[in-house]
Amino acid sequence: MxxxxxxxxxxxxxxxxxxxxxxxxxxxxxxxxxxxxxxxxxxxxxxxxxxxxxxACSSENAPPAAVASEIESQAMATVKWPEGGRYIGDWREGQKLAEDGKGMAWNNKSADPAGNGGQCYNCHQLEKSEISYGTVGPSLYHYGKARGVKDVTAPGSAAIVQYTWAKLWNSRVNSACSAMPRFGHMKLLNEDQLRDMMALLLDPKSPVNE
Ligand code: HEC
Known part of the structure; x- marks a missing residue:
């Protein structure tokens, strides 16, 4: 012993x-x-x-401020702004995409983003009527309304419209170690799908802003 x-x-x-x-x-x-x-x-x-x-974001400590800001400016440089300044699509299509979690699996026939969903509900609340959602990200309920968006096409809405497009394109633009997928940059969603997501978030008629 x-x-x-x-x-x-x-x-x-x-x-x-x-x-x-x-x-x-x-x-x-x-x-x-x-x-x-x-x-x-x-x-x-x-x-x-x-x-x-x-x-940098996988190491034990958060990246130093200089590295974090380098990551954010590199992310900003990746943002592709929409053709012809058309930012807003159809919130009904955005609603379907937000709920849809398919795509990027080995057994998908094609890597074309057109076949992918946005899986937003895995991490965010969006509509009041949907009771099943993840809380990794902040609630996006009233996203446009809370930011005073009454008309998405009005010049006064430009700043929030551009911020949201950049955020969806590459979530690291303002948060170096963001846990959110980089939808445009990683070709997870295409421009049309991003326009529909934008409408869901910002259109005053969208159920997100009811
Ligand atoms: C894997 C989790 C995850 C998924 C999936 C996800 N997000 Fe996020 N999202 C986050 C996190 C975490 C934040 C907060 C940190 C940050 O700003 O990056 C965030 C932040 C945001 C913001 C910024 C909110 C603000 O007040 O500035 C928007 C807009 C957003 N998400 C929209 C979406 C949309 C639309 C989808 C689906 C197409 C989506 N997210 C999918 C995790 C996620």
Whole structure:
């Protein structure tokens, strides 16, 4: 009995002496992920490659202010503004997209965003009548109304319209480590779908603003 105790104490000390650094562990994890997955259908191994923001936001500490602001300005530079300044589509289509969680799976025939949903309800409340929603993100109920949008096409609405488009295009524009998918930038939704999401959020007639 006594011997067993001594052995385990030695094992613990030896374990500490050889404990790998966070960097080593990260490398080992990356190697394990790369060895465990393979390309299948539209899901390719490049999904494992981390960009600057993903790397910085995956470390133990939040990125330093200078890195965070670099990530945000890089995100802003990715934003593609809509053709002909047409920002607003049909909120009814946006409503369907917000509820729809499909897309990006290995068994989807095509990676075309037209076949994807927005899965907004996974993280946000939108309409009062929908009682099932995630709370990872803030409630978007009354998103346009709370910001005083009475007419989405009025010049006074331009700032909030542009902010919302940029946010949906690349959520890192004002929040370096945002947990929200970068819908336009990562080709998860196309321009028409984004216009419909914009209408759901901002159109005074949308149930979000009722
Ligand atoms: C995986 C979770 C997740 C999903 C899915 C998601 N969001 Fe978000 N969203 C967030 C989080 C977290 C925030 C707050 C942090 C931030 O600003 O990035 C946020 C912030 C926002 C904001 C900014 C709110 C403000 O007051 O400035 C808007 C607008 C928004 N989301 C819209 C959407 C829409 C529309 C969809 C679906 C097309 C969606 N989100 C899907 C997590 C998510």
């Amino acid at each position: 006594k011997k067993a105790v001594v052995f385990s104490a030695v094992a613990i000390v030896a374990g500490c002496a050889t404990a790998p650094s966070t960097g080593d562990l990260d490398q080992q994890t990356q190697a394990m992920l790369k060895a465990s997955f393979r390309d299948q259908g539209i899901a390719k191994m490049d999904r494992l490659n981390q960009d600057l923001a993903q790397k």
